[in-house]
Amino acid sequence: MAEDLNWAIGGEAGDGIDSTGKIFAQALSRAGRHVFTSKDFASRIRGGYTAYKIRTSTEQVQSVVDRLDILVALTQRTIDENLDELHDESAVIYDGERSWEAEYPDHITGVDVPLKSLAEEAGGAIMRNIVALGAACEITNFSIENLDEALEKRFGAKGEKIVENNKKAARLGQEYVAENYDLDVDYDIDETDNDYVLLNGDEAIGMGAIAAGCRFYAGYPITPATDVMEYLTGRIDEFGGHVVQAEDELSAINLALGAARAGARSMTATSGPGIDLMTETFGLVATSETPLVIVDVMRSGPSTGMPTKQEQGDLNMTLYGGHGEIPRFVVAPTSIDECFWKTVEAFNYAEKYQTPVYLVADLALAVTEQTFPPETFDMDEVEIDRGKVVDDDTVDEWLDEEGRFRAHANTEDGVSPRAFPGTADGAHMSTGLEHDELGRRTEDTNVRIEQVDKRNRKVDTAREQENWDYREFGNPDAENLVISWGSNEGAMVEAIDYLEERGVDVRFLSVPYIFPRPDLTADIEAAENVIVVECNATGQFADIIEHDVLQRVERINKYNGVRFKADELADDIEETLKTEAKAQ
Amino acid sequence: MSSDVRFTDFKSDKQPTWCPGCGDFGTMNGMMKALANTGNDPDNTFVVAGIGCSGKIGTYMHSYALHGVHGRALPVGTGVKLANPDLEVMVAGGDGDGYSIGAGHFVHAVRRNVDLTYVVMDNRIYGLTKGQASPTSREDFETSTTPEGPQQPPVNPLALALASGATFIAQSFSSDALRHAEIIEQAIEHDGFGFVNVFSPCVTFNDVDTYDYFRDSLVDLKEADHDPHDYDDAKEKILEGDKEYMGVLWQDEESVPYHQTHGVTEDMTDIPDGAADGSMDLVREFY
Numbered sequence A: 001m002a003e004d005l006n007w008a009i010g011g012e013a014g015d016g017i018d019s020t021g022k023i024f025a026q027a028l029s030r031a032g033r034h035v036f037t038s039k040d041f042a043s044r045i046r047g048g049y050t051a052y053k054i055r056t057s058t059e060q061v062q063s064v065v066d067r068l069d070i071l072v073a074l075t076q077r078t079i080d081e082n083l084d085e086l087h088d089e090s091a092v093i094y095d096g097e098r099s100w101e102a103e104y105p106d107h108i109t110g111v112d113v114p115l116k117s118l119a120e121e122a123g124g125a126i127m128r129n130i131v132a133l134g135a136a137c138e139i140t141n142f143s144i145e146n147l148d149e150a151l152e153k154r155f156g157a158k159g160e161k162i163v164e165n166n167k168k169a170a171r172l173g174q175e176y177v178a179e180n181y182d183l184d185v186d187y188d189i190d191e192t193d194n195d196y197v198l199l200n201g202d203e204a205i206g207m208g209a210i211a212a213g214c215r216f217y218a219g220y221p222i223t224p225a226t227d228v229m230e231y232l233t234g235r236i237d238e239f240g241g242h243v244v245q246a247e248d249e250l251s252a253i254n255l256a257l258g259a260a261r262a263g264a265r266s267m268t269a270t271s272g273p274g275i276d277l278m279t280e281t282f283g284l285v286a287t288s289e290t291p292l293v294i295v296d297v298m299r300s301g302p303s304t305g306m307p308t309k310q311e312q313g314d315l316n317m318t319l320y321g322g323h324g325e326i327p328r329f330v331v332a333p334t335s336i337d338e339c340f341w342k343t344v345e346a347f348n349y350a351e352k353y354q355t356p357v358y359l360v361a362d363l364a365l366a367v368t369e370q371t372f373p374p375e376t377f378d379m380d381e382v383e384i385d386r387g388k389v390v391d392d393d394t395v396d397e398w399l400d401e402e403g404r405f406r407a408h409a410n411t412e413d414g415v416s417p418r419a420f421p422g423t424a425d426g427a428h429m430s431t432g433l434e435h436d437e438l439g440r441r442t443e444d445t446n447v448r449i450e451q452v453d454k455r456n457r458k459v460d461t462a463r464e465q466e467n468w469d470y471r472e473f474g475n476p477d478a479e480n481l482v483i484s485w486g487s488n489e490g491a492m493v494e495a496i497d498y499l500e501e502r503g504v505d506v507r508f509l510s511v512p513y514i515f516p517r518p519d520l521t522a523d524i525e526a527a528e529n530v531i532v533v534e535c536n537a538t539g540q541f542a543d544i545i546e547h548d549v550l551q552r553v554e555r556i557n558k559y560n561g562v563r564f565k566a567d568e569l570a571d572d573i574e575e576t577l578k579t580e581a582k583a584q
Numbered sequence B: 001m002s003s004d005v006r007f008t009d010f011k012s013d014k015q016p017t018w019c020p021g022c023g024d025f026g027t028m029n030g031m032m033k034a035l036a037n038t039g040n041d042p043d044n045t046f047v048v049a050g051i052g053c054s055g056k057i058g059t060y061m062h063s064y065a066l067h068g069v070h071g072r073a074l075p076v077g078t079g080v081k082l083a084n085p086d087l088e089v090m091v092a093g094g095d096g097d098g099y100s101i102g103a104g105h106f107v108h109a110v111r112r113n114v115d116l117t118y119v120v121m122d123n124r125i126y127g128l129t130k131g132q133a134s135p136t137s138r139e140d141f142e143t144s145t146t147p148e149g150p151q152q153p154p155v156n157p158l159a160l161a162l163a164s165g166a167t168f169i170a171q172s173f174s175s176d177a178l179r180h181a182e183i184i185e186q187a188i189e190h191d192g193f194g195f196v197n198v199f200s201p202c203v204t205f206n207d208v209d210t211y212d213y214f215r216d217s218l219v220d221l222k223e224a225d226h227d228p229h230d231y232d233d234a235k236e237k238i239l240e241g242d243k244e245y246m247g248v249l250w251q252d253e254e255s256v257p258y259h260q261t262h263g264v265t266e267d268m269t270d271i272p273d274g275a276a277d278g279s280m281d282l283v284r285e286f287y
């Protein structure tokens, strides 16, 4: 493992914590360093504690750890909230001129910088966070020029003067520390020549959607899915698309459904409470055989729960939600880059099988920014498969003796032809009522069975034709098998290293496909100990795996609203294996 | 197909199962005539139907169509039209569908002013579920769920539309075949959201709002010297309360449909078979 540095800025919501943290993350990325960010935030706009944390290394980082090296504290609470993570080598930057008297244990180095005064000197108190960034640069021997580019990106639109003032503010912070402190904490931030892009999971989903040819998006704002809509707004238009802010999620999914019926690749994104509303229309999407991608960026529930906290509690809802029996796909990306690729896949599944696809991400993916080499998102690799679409020339093959289009033709693979409105002779009816091949309502018992079987057959076809594989890490021959889904992958991959150091061998399967999903029977039978890791209280994924394999597994569940951390997860796994060994 | 389209081309081969005499027959016929008269054909027309007796209209007409879930027809129609502006989109449903479960969508669809036609088949009753009060039922109208009548004022759909910023508000009557087709035609031709509340009597469950009642009480604006472009006049008539009108009450001559205000003019269905040119710029933005 490469040397990593853990940096954070914290204060009250409304203090500009996010944007300041983002500037530092961008500066690090511009310096060719990998970055992984996370946010502790409260849902109120003012008054709540909030922090932006950065883990950085010259190698890829994909998890947070329980350690903080440099902390910019704008409030005492920021220090208090992070005491557990601060250690002997930690430095805390604070403003001693402010009304609060910073209290921190003796073993931590305090760096008192008059942030506000220096900011005023540079042109305005509003820049005090930037002064702190300059101070942080000095402590970590990080070249201040790296900040400049990030400042230009952030403030460029506000004019040259503002950019210059900010650069000056950063330098005043840097100089103050250089002149007044001779610190023996030494963190050197090495630079590399690599170019990285820095993005979060919501942005990756949005970018994946555009790349996949999505041209219509409708949504209703909700944390932590709003970034998808904000990303698409303006950008999708450049590609001939459009975003509609709907009056509620009932409308959002129906708007998206309408666009999909018209023949556009179409998507909506929300979080649990919105999925509750969208479930009303979910069965219609499936029964009318409309291709639609529905994104659920999970947060802590039920009800309003903990809206800004992590949880993977919606698995059962996306798998089973809705009355009646609804064929569907459920795909859950396991990392930020996979948010992009799984979105592309989701659109292909939706159109090839004319079925709704749930793309299930979680808050930890959505609000985390991570660096990647740009070629991770190689647009030439994006393939678009629209499935069985007929046009004016090919529509004839699918007309019955009376010239009527068989939109729900009972085919061998279950997939029927699709005619976009406007196609000559393709006019047809679609409905949530049971229907015959032509889309006409029926209660005929034979037709009912035929159509139900046909729709389910699409899933069987997909099961055979597509690759529903897991991602594998660790030692393939290890007797300890860990399985997880969603964002836990990053922490778990790193936990494998910690465990290896302690002599614990682990094979890790990260599963991005929930339905259809890979058959894990052989893997589980080959292992001595099996542990399923997930961010929920009851073990929803563990339940379905036990059901698939008819064998009990151990479970590690976390539901305090915070994602797994790599070091913590390593401890949990070691503990679980010990307990299991004792029981045997 | 082109100019030789007849209104019967919009008829499907399914025989309607509406009760004999139901107002929905006339409402549907007028819609089909108006579509044919305005140069549309089934292959460029998309009908979105709600749930109710009225919602069956999607099955009895021939065109591209979606019969969705109760109350959500307007968002569907909006999505269709935005994705492919070349389509003629007509949304139809009942008074319960539009003014009760779908009331939230009505307000916002009106505000958006997407260029589509919305026909509400208003029978002042829940027909399909066999005779409960609807949001337009009279205050003293006794039904199985309101034995003393709803004892709440009925919704005034025209006023609701006006308050939401409607650019076209009309009312029509299913049994006045000529006028009805004419009014729907005007709604289709309107540049924006063409809203028509159509009295379509339910002969089975509503013995108050009957053909005779409407025939006797409706005032045809054509004979009332009404200027539909005069907002104040429209407002007065809509809020009046003691008279019911037939015809176009209000049309904003300055109406600019959503497509133009939002620059949504492309057919979104046409995409390349890989990421579009320029997609790599999206990645570079994250440097």
Ligand SMILES: Cc1ncc(C[n+]2csc(CCOP(=O)(O)OP(=O)(O)O)c2C)c(N)n1
Pocket (backbone or CB within 6 Å): B051, B052, B053, B054, B055, B070, B093, B094, B095, B096, B097, B098, B121, B123, B125, B126, B127, B128, B129, B134
């Ligand atoms: C979510 C939901 N709730 C209830 C129903 C039952 N339901 C079907 S139609 C209807 C009311 C229909 O009234 P209206 O919209 O006026 O149509 P009409 O039958 O009078 O034409 C109701 C309550 C339903 N289909 N879906």
Ligand code: SF4
Pocket (backbone or CB within 6 Å): B017, B018, B019, B021, B022, B023, B024, B053, B054, B123, B127, B128, B201, B202, B203, B204, B205
């Ligand atoms: S119940 Fe009323 S609305 Fe329904 S079909 Fe019969 S007459 Fe028409």
Ligand SMILES: [Mg+2]
Pocket (backbone or CB within 6 Å): B052, B094, B095, B096, B121, B122, B123, B124, B125, B126, B127, B134
């Ligand atoms: Mg009704």
